[in-house]
Amino acid sequence: MPTPRRKKSDEAIPTSRVKRAASIGRLAAGAAAREGATRVGNVGRSDEAKSARLSKQQLKTAEQMVDVLGTMKGAAMKVGQVLSFMDVGLVPPEHREEFQAKLSKLRDMAPNVAFKDMRKVIERDLGDKLGNVFAEFDETPIGAASIGQVYRARLHEKPAGWSTDWAAVKVQYPGIDAAVRADLQNLGIILRLARTLAPGLDVQAVGDEIRERTEEELDYELEAANHRRMARLHRNHPFVVIPGVATELCGKHVIVTEFVEGEGFEQWKTKSQEERNRLAEIVFRFYYGGVWRDGQFSADPHPGNSILLADGRVAFIDFGLFHQISREMVENQAQAVRLALARDGDGLLEHLKAINWIPETAGFTPQDAQELAQQLVWFAVEDEDARLSQDHVAKMVFEATDPRSPYWGKTRRATIPAEYLMSIRLAGMAIAVCSQLDASLNYHRIVREWLFDDEVASDLGRQESEWLAQRGRSW
Incomplete structure (x- = not known):
């Protein structure tokens, strides 16, 4: 045969x-x-x-x-x-x-791996039989990612602070660590x-950053620690939920978190303009706010990592791609945005040189510096509602990276240090998510709220401000 x-x-x-x-x-x-x-x-x-x-x-x-x-x-x-x-x-x-x-x-596009092989990873990592750890376990994955799959399971007891005894169990593909390291080579x-x-891609800088972040993403124990940190930072937040983590059930290749149910991003797109605006503001405040407020942020804001709960709050999941930057780096970026919004080209040029974003030999003028900065914060420059579309984001990327763009000769001379890449990438991704919602927001006022201590201008801003006054600053 x-x-x-x-x-x-x-x-x-x-x-x-x-x-x-x-x-x-x-x-x-x-x-x-x-x-x-x-x-x-x-x-x-x-x-x-x-x-x-x-x-x-x-x-x-x-x-x-x-x-x-x-x-x-x-x-x-x-x-x-x-x-x-x-x-x-x-x-x-x-x-x-x-x-x-x-x-x-x-x-x-990540192909599924047979459950019998995934089961071995779970039992080896947790040191026990599947039935001893979970009361129920659905062998059909509810999600697949680049390095693993996610399953739904019920615990024998509901962990303290959880709203349910159901859990999301993320499991790495067997052999994925060796495959990833081969890819990195x-x-x-x-x-x-x-x-x-x-x-315009800086191959060396991007390569170094991807290697470091990808190595971290392979370690689910590290991801569990990042997840707990984000949960602590957002405890009692008025509109952001970070599901709990079952620390004792997390290993290097398995992470167990509180299962949350709600509407995915595709359903968000069908909602009213008012609700889409609200959801976009939550996304913007969660990801951007993490940078400006705490210097700690989830660096992977793609739509699949957010779930709208029945009570109107949004749960954010998956903290494998997580980044932390120093207060000095946060302030360097904040000052660049302040100068760009003030249209102070001279001050901006000197600042970008001082933080090594533009080399002395680049031949930049103050106008060049202003145009470069506006490539990064174009959506927040004017004090008006901006209704972004995917065409806006496409135009931004084209102007920054394509040799046919009139800005190409300027942007290719910038040398933004690699350690800033994740927060800049985050900014672009978060705006891309908002653009997919066809939302209309005054990003300018939200940014001024963070960087100039202006009075908050939205209901969500007031709720978050009151919460932050109780929580306090993280640094």
């Missing part, structure tokens, strides 16, 4: 650097060939024709990147998610709608490919 073919869900994760580099290498070679062909083919073409040809090349490369990275569990897929942080911007605006459907699958190949899509 012929040997039966193994199901894709039961395939072992390749951990060899050579094997995992092969598919990436083929993709990179193809992209390089297309880029070379584009350069040759553009000789004698008009500017309009050159631009159209480059656009098609970027679209083809980006689509193949999604295909290859999406089928890999590990850092390769994680890098793909990081690079798609805006959900737009990897291809020129004229191809964005065409590319959206393909890109949207990237977060969900191949990171240069992936990032060189990404640079064909975003020529």
Whole structure:
């Protein structure tokens, strides 16, 4: 009899650097060939024709990147998610709608692993049989991520402070740590490919940051500690909920947290304008507020990490990608925003030089510095309601990274230190989430509330201000 073919869900994760580099290498070679062909083919073409040809090349490369990275569990897929942080911007605006459907699958493309293999990870990590730890355990995963799967289970007893005895159990794929480390060794190949899509990418800085953050994300004990820290910081918050953590059931490859039920992001999009505005403000206050208020923040604000509860509060989950920055770094960024909002180009230029965002040799003028800063805070510059769309975010990414942009000659000369990348990435992602809600908010006043101690201008702001007065500052 012929040997039966193994199901894709039961395939072992390749951990060899050579094997995992092969598919990436083929993709990179193809992209390089297309880029070379584009350069040759553009000789004698008009500017309009050159631009159209480059656009098609970027679209083809980006689509193949999604295909290859999406089928890999590990850092390769994680890098793909990081690079798609805006959900737009990897291809020129004229191809964005065409590319959206393909890109949207990237977060969900991690293949399932058979439960018998996942069960071994759970029992080995917790040192006991599944039935001894959980009263019930649903073997069908309720979610999949780049390095693991999430299951729903019921505990024998409800932990103190939890509203339920049901838990979310996140389990790493067996062998994923070796696969991720193989991917990290191949990171240069992936990032060189990404640079064909975003020529302004600082490969060295981004690579170092991804390596450090990805290593941390592999450690679920560290994630549990981050989760507990965020829960403490948001205890009794009026509209933010951080589910509890079952510390005694968390290991290096398993994390058990309070299960929360509610409406996902796709349902948020169907709500009234008023409710979408409210939800966008909660997202903005949670992620941005974490930076300005505490210097500690979840650095992965994609839509799947927020759940609208029945009482109107929003639960935030998944703190594997977590970052902490010093008070000095927070103040450096805050001062840059203050100067940008004040349109003080001279002061801003000197400040950006002092914190090493712009080298002395870059030849920046005060106007250049102001334009660079406004690329980062464009949505908050004017004192008015801003109704952001995904086109706005796409335009921002295009202007910052595409060589056809009028700002390209300026932004490519900036040298923002790598340690700031996560908070800047967070800012872009949070705004991208708000844009998907088609929300209308006065971001300017919220930012001034944080950075200038202005009077709060919204009901949510007043609720949070009262809560913060009781909690106190974390530093």
